[in-house]
Amino acid sequence: MAEKEKHTILFIFILALGALLLLAPLFVPRFLISVLIIANVFAILAMSWDILSGFTGQLSFGHSFFVGLGGYISGMLNIYLHFPIWLSMAMGAVAALCGGLIMGIPALRLRGPYFSVVTLVLPIITFRLVMVYSKYTGGELGIGGVEALSFSQTANYYYSLIFMILTAVLLLVIAKSRWGLIFQAIREDEDAVMETGKNTSKFKILSFCFSSSLSGLGGAFLVHYLMGISPGAILDLSVTIEIVIAAIVGGMGTIWGPIAGAYFLIISREYLRPLGEWRMFTFAVLALVLMLYSPQGISSLRLKSKKP
Amino acid sequence: MIIFTTGLLISSLYALSAIGFTLIFGVMGVLNLSYGSLMILGGYFIILFMNYLAWNVYLSFVVSVFLVSLVSLGIYKTIVKPIQKDHIATMMVTFLLAIAIEQLLTIFFTPEARMVAPLITGDVQIAGIRLPWNRLLAAFIAWLTIGLLWLFVNRTKLGKALLATSMDLKGADLVGIDSDVIYIITWVISGALAAIAGFFLGTYLSLSPELGFSQLTIAFASVVLGGLGSIPGSLIAAHLIGFLETITVFVLSPAYRGLPALIVLVLILYYKPEGIWGRATH
Numbered sequence: 001m002a003e004k005e006k007h008t009i010l011f012i013f014i015l016a017l018g019a020l021l022l023l024a025p026l027f028v029p030r031f032l033i034s035v036l037i038i039a040n041v042f043a044i045l046a047m048s049w050d051i052l053s054g055f056t057g058q059l060s061f062g063h064s065f066f067v068g069l070g071g072y073i074s075g076m077l078n079i080y081l082h083f084p085i086w087l088s089m090a091m092g093a094v095a096a097l098c099g100g101l102i103m104g105i106p107a108l109r110l111r112g113p114y115f116s117v118v119t120l121v122l123p124i125i126t127f128r129l130v131m132v133y134s135k136y137t138g139g140e141l142g143i144g145g146v147e148a149l150s151f152s153q154t155a156n157y158y159y160s161l162i163f164m165i166l167t168a169v170l171l172l173v174i175a176k177s178r179w180g181l182i183f184q185a186i187r188e189d190e191d192a193v194m195e196t197g198k199n200t201s202k203f204k205i206l207s208f209c210f211s212s213s214l215s216g217l218g219g220a221f222l223v224h225y226l227m228g229i230s231p232g233a234i235l236d237l238s239v240t241i242e243i244v245i246a247a248i249v250g251g252m253g254t255i256w257g258p259i260a261g262a263y264f265l266i267i268s269r270e271y272l273r274p275l276g277e278w279r280m281f282t283f284a285v286l287a288l289v290l291m292l293y294s295p296q297g298i299s300s301l302r303l304k305s306k307k308p
Numbered sequence: 309m310i311i312f313t314t315g316l317l318i319s320s321l322y323a324l325s326a327i328g329f330t331l332i333f334g335v336m337g338v339l340n341l342s343y344g345s346l347m348i349l350g351g352y353f354i355i356l357f358m359n360y361l362a363w364n365v366y367l368s369f370v371v372s373v374f375l376v377s378l379v380s381l382g383i384y385k386t387i388v389k390p391i392q393k394d395h396i397a398t399m400m401v402t403f404l405l406a407i408a409i410e411q412l413l414t415i416f417f418t419p420e421a422r423m424v425a426p427l428i429t430g431d432v433q434i435a436g437i438r439l440p441w442n443r444l445l446a447a448f449i450a451w452l453t454i455g456l457l458w459l460f461v462n463r464t465k466l467g468k469a470l471l472a473t474s475m476d477l478k479g480a481d482l483v484g485i486d487s488d489v490i491y492i493i494t495w496v497i498s499g500a501l502a503a504i505a506g507f508f509l510g511t512y513l514s515l516s517p518e519l520g521f522s523q524l525t526i527a528f529a530s531v532v533l534g535g536l537g538s539i540p541g542s543l544i545a546a547h548l549i550g551f552l553e554t555i556t557v558f559v560l561s562p563a564y565r566g567l568p569a570l571i572v573l574v575l576i577l578y579y580k581p582e583g584i585w586g587r588a589t590h
Contacts, residue, residue, distance in 0.1 A: 059396055061403060106578045112395055113339040117528055118577050121570050124525075128567055237521070241407055248400070281411035288404040291397060292387065 021161060025154045032270075033153050037225060039266035040160035044167045044218040045239075046246040046258030051171050052211035053244075054252035055180060056204060057187030058107060062119035063215055063243050065103065068126055068235030070096040070216025072137065075146045075229040080136075085147055089220040096216020097209055104208030108201045127235050142230035149224045156225055163221060164259070167214055171255045174210065183207055184253070238280070245287040310437050311551075311558050317443045319550025320450035321508050325523060326530035326542040327454060328501030333531065334539075335474040335494045336487075337395065341402035342383065343502055344524030345409035348517065350376045350503030351424050351510030352413055358425060365425050373503040380499025384491060406520060413517040424510035446508035453504060454543065457497070461539075470494065522566045529573035548572075 025033060045067060053059045074092030077083040083091065103122060107115045130137045137143070150156050174180055182203050185193045193200050219234045226233060233239070242265060250261020265283065272279050325347060332340045340346075350372050357368035387401055426442035461467035473480040473490045481487060509515075509523065530549055534541030552568040 057396060059399060110577055113399055114532070114577055116399055117339075117525075117532075118574060120521075121525065121574055125567075125570055125574070128570075244400075245404075277411070277415045281408055281415065284404045284408040284411060288387070288401055288408065291401050291404065 025157055030153065033157050035267060035270045037153075037157050037160045039263045040157075040164040041218050041222050041225070042242065042246055042266050043164050043259040043262035044221075045215050045243045046250065046262045047167055047171050047255055048211045048214035048218070049243050050247050050252060050255055050258045051174065051183070051214075052207045054247060054254070054258075055175065055183035055187065056207045058204065058207070059112075059116045060103070060119045060211070060240075061116050061244070062103075062121065062123045062240055063211075064235050064237065064239040065119070065123040065126055066096040066099050066212040066215035067219035067222070067239055068123060068231065069099040070219030071223040071234035072130070072219075072229055073216075074220035075143065075223040076136070078147050078224070079143060079145055085149060085224055089217060089224065092220030092223075093213045093217045096219065097213040099216070100208040100212025101205070103212070104205050107208070108204060123235055123237065123240065127231060130231055130235065138229060140231060142228055142232075144228040146223055146227050146229060148227045149221070160221065160225070163217075168255065168259060171210070171214075175255050179203065179206065187253075241280070241284070245283050248287045249283075249290055311554055313437060313439060314558075315551040315554035316547075317439075317447045318512065318554060319547040320447040321505050321512070322526055322530055322550045323543045323546035324450040324453060324501055325505035325509075325527045326534070326546040327457065327539055328498045328505065329524075329527040330531040330534075330539065330542045331494050331498045331501070335470060336491055338398050339395075339402065340383075340498070341399060341524065342406040342409060343402075343498070343527060344520035344522070345406040345413075346376055346380055346499055346502040347506035347509065347523050348413065348515055348520045349379065349409060350506035351515040352417060353503075354424055354507055354510070355417070355422055355515070369507055372507065373500050376503035376506075377496045377499035380495045380502070381492060384495040406524070410517045410520055417517070419517060421514035421516040422510075423514045424507060426511045442508075442511055446512070449504065450508070453501065457501075458539070466493065522569075525573065526566070526569040529569040529576070533572060533576050 024036060028036070045063065048066075049060060049063050070089075070092035072092075073095035074088040077091050078085065078088040099122075103119060106118065110118065131139055134140070149159055175183075182193065182198060186200050186203060190200055222234060223229050246261035246265045247258040248261065249264060250259065251257025269279055269283075272282070275282065325343075329340065329343050332338055332343075353372035353375055354365070354368040357363040357371060358365060363371075383402075383405065387405065426440065429441070431438045431440050432444070459467075461471055469480065469485045470490050470493065472483070473485055473487055477487060480490075506515075506523075509519075513519070526549060530546040531542045532545075533548065534543065534545030549569050549572055552572065553566070556568050
């Protein structure tokens with residue numbers, strides 16, 4: 001099949017998919033709309049994880065740190081200081097950005113496994129802090145009464161869809177740009193990149209900024225959609241795990257892959273409810289198997305192992 | 309005084325688990341993120357055997373250690389070996405494995421915490437403090453195991469081969485050491501240590517599926533603080549962390565358990581990643 005034909009088919013496919021997504025509220029059952037909203041949010045989280053971990057190779061095992069920061073700051077500003085939604089969400093993103101710097105700056109001195117373990121630890125520390133100050137944060141149960149984005153599910157759906165598409169476009173543009181190339185080069189061989197005179201620290205921090213602020217926005221969105229802050233929904237290890245699995249299953253290092261992975265994860269999580277407690281286990285095993293055998297999902301990692 | 313003895317006893321367990329963890333990291337540069345899960349798996353096997361097969365605690369303990377070593381070996385052979393050169397992938401894979409194990413345990417054993425029956429019941433009075441026999445036994449076994457391991461690594465041919473592989477893979481290869489065999493032994497020992505530590509921790513703090521990650525963090529913190537590839541380093545570091553935690557729990561509140569290890573870990577990684585005695589990393 002000629003290249004041009006492939007491109008045309010891909011284009012039509014994307015158009016059809018786009019149309020389906022846009023028109024979904026018309027023909028999709030109500031409960032599925034809620035599921036799709038969550039799927040969109042997770043797509044945002046997974047994509048932002050990907051631009052950091054998939055592209056620069058700095059594996060974040062604690063992404064819920066950003067989601068949680070964004071969610072808590074946004075929600076608390078909204079409830080206690082009565083910030084309007086757009087402002088509280090923006091501040092949530094800023095808070096997450098600061099979190100990104102907290103995680104990112106020390107990361108400059110840490111490579112590989114050391115960095116990843118620090119990421120694992122940050123959300124745990126945050127959760128402890130939430131518990132210590134539970135008078136303000138609502139502790140384990142969280143706080144309710146956050147201003148809703150909209151009381152119409154359809155409106156919420158379109159908000160989430162637009163948000164997701166904008167994030168995807170932004171990240172895809174970055175990914176295909178020189179920056180994206182440098183990110184990937186850092187993953188493959190950071191020393192070589194430094195030899196070319198590039199300041200890898202600057203780019204690593206950059207990837208953190210994008211990744212953290214977008215995840216923070218996702219967390220803020222979630223909090224306003226759910227009309228409440230709950231650590232289980234935004235700070236818990238399970239959130240990080242779902243993000244990572246979504247990105248792996250969809251394909252790390254691609255940006256669009258995590259969208260597919262997020263949709264797959266969230267939608268099948270709904271339909272697999274009969275499996276009950278086995279769901280998470282199944283997903284973990286699936287991701288594991290994919291990591292070991294699937295070329296597409298881990299193609300970005302396989303390249304690294306070919307290094308002499 | 310009670311802080312000292314409690315601290316000492318729990319530190320010996322932390323030391324045991326730290327050594328099991330650093331063994332794999334030191335010898336092959338791989339972070340086995342499923343190590344914590346292996347620890348609690350050991351504890352849960354014992355619960356399984358005792359409650360459902362009505363075995364006594366000694367038999368359960370021995371079989372559990374054996375099984376976990378096998379599982380550890382299995383992990384190495386099937387999952388890690390193909391991708392051991394790719395550090396990112398091995399981290400992800402062992403991480404996913406840890407999740408899978410935790411989920412399985414939650415399904416079969418519920419998320420509630422369970423106590424594991426001790427090997428010896430009863431207390432003893434030493435210097436005015438009541439100490440459970442089992443905790444003394446735990447410390448004793450921990451130290452015995454550490455001592456045996458030291459003897460193995462430093463005095464036997466196989467142990468020295470292990471040391472050699474951890475220092476320089478190519479060099480070891482050149483002298484005819486089969487790294488695969490070494491790795492197998494490393495993972496098996498690591499699994500055994502995990503199971504022993506897991507069992508005693510289960511008698512001390514009750515066992516729950518989520519304990520895996522917090523134990524992993526403590527082991528990792530000890531290893532990082534002590535310095536990579538330094539077994540004496542992680543020993544001492546484990547004691548430092550153990551005492552720090554005991555003091556925190558007694559002086560502040562039990563709610564803060566696990567937090568000192570986290571903070572130490574983060575601080576060390578920020579300021580002195582090589583740890584106190586560290587060698588250069590792989």
